[in-house]
Amino acid sequence: MSDLPDLAVVYEHPQWFEPLFAALERHGVSYVKVPLAGHGFDPAGSPAPARVVFSRVAMSSFLRDPEHPIFYAQSLFEHWRGQGTRVVNAAALAIDTSKARQLSLIARLGFKGPQTRAAHRQADLPKAAEGLRFPVLVKVDVGGSGSGIVRYDTAAELAEATRAGTAPMGVNGIALIQEYAPRQGGGITRVETLNGKYLYALEVESPGDAFDLCPADACLIRPGSAVLGMTRVEPPAGIIAAVEAIVAAGEVEVGSVEYLIDERDGSVQFYDINALSNFVAKPMDVLGFDPHDNLVDWLVGVINEEKAKAA
CATH class of the missing domain: 3.40.50.20 (Rossmann fold)
Structure with a gap:
């Protein structure tokens, strides 16, 4: 040794x-x-x-x-x-490899996430979406870099996609059907943690409905990547406490939690736990530290x- x-x-x-x-x-x-x-x-x-x-x-x-x-x-x-x-x-891989597990954990802790249903067959997606407000997003359970997310504006659009077999299911054969929550201000907040404690937070803004919101250098130079606006912010103490509870329960030693403010009702919705943090491009400019x-x-x-x- x-x-x-x-x-x-x-x-x-x-x-x-x-x-x-x-x-x-x-x-x-x-x-x-x-x-x-x-x-x-x-x-x-x-x-x-x-x-x-x-x-x-x-x-x-x-x-x-x-x-x-x-x-x-x-x-x-x-x-x-x-x-x-x-x-x-x-240990964080168990939660990182399943958005369904992430949302279940968030709900168990008493925090709000987007209204979501899970299914493992294309044919079951329309039924799973019953009772959800359209538009909806269909997401793969194992995702990354905004991949495997498709928006359907009507139940008919979703039904047609499932008949054609084109709705995303992902590498583990699980899909999530989730109410689309319009983001207040057009952005989301990514809260980074280290050893279970708050490190910093970024407000990430993107044009339109871009779902790839990775703020690191290597992400931003990818062909076709969205142009992102990144600003250091300080979330309310209650949100920081919620994030720390989420990463502790998920055994995430180094990682982030993302949330948005639903412009329909002003609610805070936690929707993603990420156990791979590349931090942010130009950290000295954005954060003042590396x-x-x-x-x-x-x-x-x-x-x-x-x-x-x-x-």
Whole structure:
């Protein structure tokens, strides 16, 4: 164990984590990069590659590769955790991989989310939408980068899509039918957390009905990405407390919660839990600090705790 690096960063996207790697190098952390492409393991062996493993698995990976690593990573991390390795954010994959689980968790905690129904067959979508106000959104259960979201303005449009088999169902065969909530001011708020505590919040504004609201550098340069407006904001104390309760219940050690204000009635609706935070483009300009430094400082504390246990 003493010869191992202190940290392994396990990831799928080859460019997204350059700011994290730069911060690790600035802080002098001994780390190794572990891309999931080409990775394999022996269920009766294959020890972890570092004292601490940090999961950076993106739910949007299925967009880039049909042989995505989302479910593979869950098995890999459980393997390493079973051997006693600390895998940061591994438990969060259970909530990150299902929007249905996210909304169920939000409701159990007593917070409001959009009116939603879940189904696992195309033919069942129109019936599931009964009682919901149109327009509705049909969303895939495992999503990312705004993918797999289609708006249907009428029940007839939804019925026609299901007859044609074109409504989104997603990689795990589950779809959500959700009331479309018009966003007050045209934006949403993304609240970032670290170790279960509030770190900062961004108001993200987009033109029209864009659903890809990722504010990080690598997201904004993608072809066809929406032009986003990003402003640091300070949510009310009650919303911060709600976000912290949500990430604690979801075992999200590093991640964000998104909410909107429904312009129809002014209600706060929490609608997304994200266990992969790339933070924000140009953080010094937008935030006045680089959250990667906060993240690395915390990771160093986790590494030191594991070293103390092994001593």
